[in-house]
Amino acid sequence: xxxxxxxxxxxxxxxxxxxxxxxxxxxxxxxxxxxxxxxxxxxxxxxxxxxxxxxxxxxxxxxxxxxxxxxxxxxxxxxxxxxxxxxxxxxxxxxxxxxxxxxxxxxxxxxxxxxxxxxxxxxxxxxxxxxxxxxxxxxxxxxxxxxxxxxxxxxxxxxxxxxxxxxxxxxxxxxxxxxxxxxxxxxxxxxxxxxxxxxxxxxxx
Amino acid sequence: xxxxxxxxxxxxxxxxxxxxxxxxxxxxxxxxxxxxxxxxxxxxxxxxxxxxxxxxxxxxxxxxxxxxxxxxxxxxxxxxxxxxxxxxxxxxxxxxxxxxxxxxxxxxxxxxxxxxxxxxxxxxxxxxxxxxxxxxxxxxxxxxxxxxxxxxxxxxxxxxxxxxxxxxxxxxxxxxxxxxxxxxxxxxxxxxxxxxxxxxxxxxxxxxxxxxxxxxxxxxxxxxxxxxxxxxxxxxxxxxxxxxxxxxxxxx
Numbered sequence: 001x002x003x004x005x006x007x008x009x010x011x012x013x014x015x016x017x018x019x020x021x022x023x024x025x026x027x028x029x030x031x032x033x034x035x036x037x038x039x040x041x042x043x044x045x046x047x048x049x050x051x052x053x054x055x056x057x058x059x060x061x062x063x064x065x066x067x068x069x070x071x072x073x074x075x076x077x078x079x080x081x082x083x084x085x086x087x088x089x090x091x092x093x094x095x096x097x098x099x100x101x102x103x104x105x106x107x108x109x110x111x112x113x114x115x116x117x118x119x120x121x122x123x124x125x126x127x128x129x130x131x132x133x134x135x136x137x138x139x140x141x142x143x144x145x146x147x148x149x150x151x152x153x154x155x156x157x158x159x160x161x162x163x164x165x166x167x168x169x170x171x172x173x174x175x176x177x178x179x180x181x182x183x184x185x186x187x188x189x190x191x192x193x194x195x196x197x198x199x200x201x202x203x204x205x
Numbered sequence: 206x207x208x209x210x211x212x213x214x215x216x217x218x219x220x221x222x223x224x225x226x227x228x229x230x231x232x233x234x235x236x237x238x239x240x241x242x243x244x245x246x247x248x249x250x251x252x253x254x255x256x257x258x259x260x261x262x263x264x265x266x267x268x269x270x271x272x273x274x275x276x277x278x279x280x281x282x283x284x285x286x287x288x289x290x291x292x293x294x295x296x297x298x299x300x301x302x303x304x305x306x307x308x309x310x311x312x313x314x315x316x317x318x319x320x321x322x323x324x325x326x327x328x329x330x331x332x333x334x335x336x337x338x339x340x341x342x343x344x345x346x347x348x349x350x351x352x353x354x355x356x357x358x359x360x361x362x363x364x365x366x367x368x369x370x371x372x373x374x375x376x377x378x379x380x381x382x383x384x385x386x387x388x389x390x391x392x393x394x395x396x397x398x399x400x401x402x403x404x405x406x407x408x409x410x411x412x413x414x415x416x417x418x419x420x421x422x423x424x425x426x427x428x429x430x431x432x433x434x435x436x437x438x439x440x441x442x443x444x445x446x447x448x449x450x451x452x453x454x455x456x457x
Contacts (some may be wrong), residue, residue, distance in 0.1 A: 011303055013272075014275055017275060017276040017279075047326040074264070117401065118401075119327075119401070119402075123250055124206065125207070151328075156306060
């Protein structure tokens with residue numbers, strides 16, 4: 001059973017529908033016990049970092065996620081959910097993340113030319129780092145397939161964890177992973193068949 | 206590299222699509238779910254659903270339609286029509302909408318855009334503006350493009366973006382339905398004022414219109430159309446292939 005963490009932010013309906021479509025059982029829940037019982041966890045997220053991080057901490061869910069992943073449970077962070085996995089975010093000040101993957105979240109605006117819109121909204125291609133094996137998260141897709149992004153911030157200083165990038169004037173981090181913890185900046189539940197194939201790979205890990 | 210987006214727009218009244226006629230290959234042209242599934246299959250990058258029902262009964266039907274679409278189709282869904290309050294945002298977001306489009310509601314209540322952006326994030330708030338030329342200037346119209354608000358469209362759009370709208374849909378009343386191309390002059394003016402994604406709407410008659418749009422105005426990120434897709438005049442698959450051949454980045 002996949003636990004889709006409900007901590008008050010994110011499009012939970014589409015995620016749940018995606019897993020249902022794939023034939024995987026999932027439950028939208030903010031309940032600590034249910035999350036502990038699940039065999040894998042998805043952390044969605046949309047909106048502001050500090051608000052979301054505060055919600056995770058105040059509800060006790062942050063501790064649960066750290067404990068469960070330390071024990072080896074698979075976790076997939078999506079969009080803001082991915083950003084929360086890192087050490088810090090510099091969105092409106094400096095804020096602490098869960099620190100499950102090393103790196104910082106910083107604004108896109110300074111690293112792209114003025115004609116590039118921020119937020120990046122739309123379909124962009126995934127590229128896998130040449131110097132390492134393709135992550136098992138991407139075993140069902142090919143280099144160059146399109147996924148849907150909506151973001152104004154991106155992950156940096158996370159080179160050792162990058163499993164996919166995308167080109168938006170600059171090279172932006174599209175996905176990260178460290179052992180059993182995965183994060184994708186894009187929305188697999190909104191990325192058509194490519195997205196479903198990525199979610200299916202997560203189910204098959 | 207990011208691609209330009211092709212977005213079909215469906216007007217839904219009492220749970221049925223209006224203007225869906227003579228369309229080949231779709232079992233029920235007035236079924237929003239069937240049509241949405243068809244477009245998704247053909248490669249539509251996003252879908253826009255407008256609720257054009259006036260009644261509360263119709264509103265319930267629309268919510269039902271949304272839920273069904275969102276449970277079967279996995280591309281971004283923007284929902285608009287009668288969005289006047291945060292409750293309206295909540296209602297459609299819970300049913301699977303990713304973005305919410307505001308038009309007259311945002312004009313009537315100037316707190317709508319900023320509050321919605323604060324609560325849901327500005328990537329969730331789409332400002333849809335109906336614009337028409339009046340005495341040489343671009344004017345904002347409300348109530349389905351019928352009432353002249355007296356406001357300058359460029360100022361209004363800029364204000365909306367400054368206060369939280371993450372995307373703008375420019376509906377040109379002047380070119381809408383005329384099918385002689387998108388309103389390039391109007392779109393160019395809007396692109397100069399905002400640096401968020403701009404979606405062109407109104408005027409597309411054929412494949413070439415989309416090509417001219419993206420080649421002339423690199424600042425426009427997406428093209429939206431309704432009847433040319435619903436009537437089968439333009440096939441989305443063919444459109445995207447042609448645009449790619451014209452050097453415009455497309456997701457095939």
